[in-house]
Amino acid sequence: MTKMIQSLSRRQALGALGGGAVALTTVAARAQSTAVEPLTTITTPRRTFGPDAQPNVYFWDPDLVSVDDKLWGVMxxxxxxxxxxxxxxWAEGPAWNSVGKYLIWSDIPENRQMRWLDDDNHVSEFRMPSNYSNGNSFDRQGRQLSAEHLTRRVVRYEHDGSITVLADMFEGKRFNSPNDVIEHTDGSIWFTDPPYGGQLYEGAPDAAGGPSNAAGLLNPRLGQPPEIGDYIREMETATYRIGTDGAITRVATEEDAADPNGLCFSPDHRVLYIASTGKGPGDTGPGGNGEVIAMDVGDDGTLSNRRVFSDCMVDGVKCGPDGLRTDVAGNLWASSNAGRNVGYSGVTVWAPDGTLMGRIRLPEICGNICFGGPKRNRLFMAASQSIYSVYTGTQGSGPA
Structure with a gap:
């Protein structure tokens, strides 16, 4: 397949990519090969992205794909x-610390958090174990917020190094597996609670009989602390708000945004965006449709005027959203999981009215994103096994 792709013209090769899974299947069938090498995001020249890569970028980067000329105004x-x-x-939950000038992210299956230093590109293990943390962010006081799969809770790391549990139960029931977490300007903390941590790879399955371990064949205690193994999923997927007084409110139900994943606010914090992804382990609810839901945020923290901001379809390909961030102009940046549709994973960029401006192609599925750097004009992308970045012509709207 590799030789066949290389023999195509650049236009033909890109056309094959643009056709998504159908075109790739056709090419593979013609090749009659069982040894399939994954394509890079561009086929000619074959590109590498690492620090030792040969020069291969000109104005503009060839993996910035414009759909609307407005994209060039933010790149x-x-x-x-x-x-x-x-x-x-599986890299997830990037967050930028402005004081320390470093990026942190979760490597969920490895049960650790990593840190990249801006001054010398040094990467080291930041926290292990991390309780299989997923989403991270920093509040306006510089304290790290983390959503933990294993313990099914949201925590805050204080300046003195202690840990505060912000939320672990709602109405007497334990959460499923908090996924992403952010702070509102009023000081409240908002987080999503899908079921994705209820599995061996990214946390721990339910105790025997629970939705993600209905047959009881899995032992959730293996390799875990002694207090882990008795949890059973008890609630629907939902989105929550932790008030400054500690009170927890369910602000969006499963009907509003099923299987909520990444979330972020508009620059004025009057709109909440939620990535409604898809069914996870033990999920018996409706499941998300791989779209971004928008809702208006009231002064009292309630949500209203639910609407589908985007179905995340690009060229007939579902670019499933995960992590979300907005820039200061109100544009929405969403990580893209296009599955096997090579060339469509990365980041999609949407205008405030939901119009697609363009996308950033990556050679790996992108799980989450954040803006950072001293000027907050650098987009960091946690993509499967790697961390990518690109400088932009705008700034992120939040601290992390």
Whole structure:
């Protein structure tokens, strides 16, 4: 297949990519080969992204794909996409610390958090175990917030190094597996609670008889602390708000946004965006449709005016959203999981009215994103096994 793809013209090869899974299947069938090498995001020249890569980028980076010329107003013409590090099993939850000038992220299956230093590109293990943390962010006081799969809770790391449990139960029931977490300007903390941590790879399945271990064949205690193994999923998927007084409120139900994943606010914090992804382990509810839901945020923290912001379809390909961030102009940046549709994973960029502006192609599925750097104009992308970045012509709207 590799030789066949290389023999195509650039236009023909890109056309094959643009046709998604159907075109790739056709090419593979013609090749009659059982040895299939994954394609890079561009076929000619074959590109590498690492720090030792040969020069291969010109104005503009060839993996910035414009659908609307507005994209060029938020990108930087002489900045290329860079792979900063690779070595994760599944990278998630990037967050930028402005004081320390470092990026943290979760490597969920490895039960650790990693840190990249801006001054010398040094990467080291930041926290292990991390309780299979997923989403991370920093509040406006510089304290780290983390959503933990294993313990099914949301925590905050204080300045003195202690840990505060912000939420572990709602109305007497334990959460499923908190996924992503952010702070509102009023000081409240918002987080999503899908079921994705209820599995061996990214946390622990339910105790025997629970939805993700109905037959009781899995032993959730293996390799875990002694207090782990008795949890059983008790609630629907939902989105929650922790008030400054500690009170927890369910602000969006499963009907509003099933299987909620990443979330973020508009720059004025009057709109909440939620990535409604898809069914997870033990999920018996409706499941998300791989779309971004928008809702208005009231002064009292309630949500209203639910609407589908985007179905995340690009060229007939579902670019499933996960992590979300907005920039200061209100544009929404969403990580893209296009499955086997090579060339469509990465990041999609949407105008405030839901119009697709363009996308950033990556050679790996992108799980989550954040803006960072001293000027908050650098987009960091946690993509499967690697961390990528690209400088933009705008700034992120939040601290992390």
């Amino acid at each position: 930087q013409p002489n900045a290329s996409i860079e792979r900063l590090w690779t070595g994760a099993r």
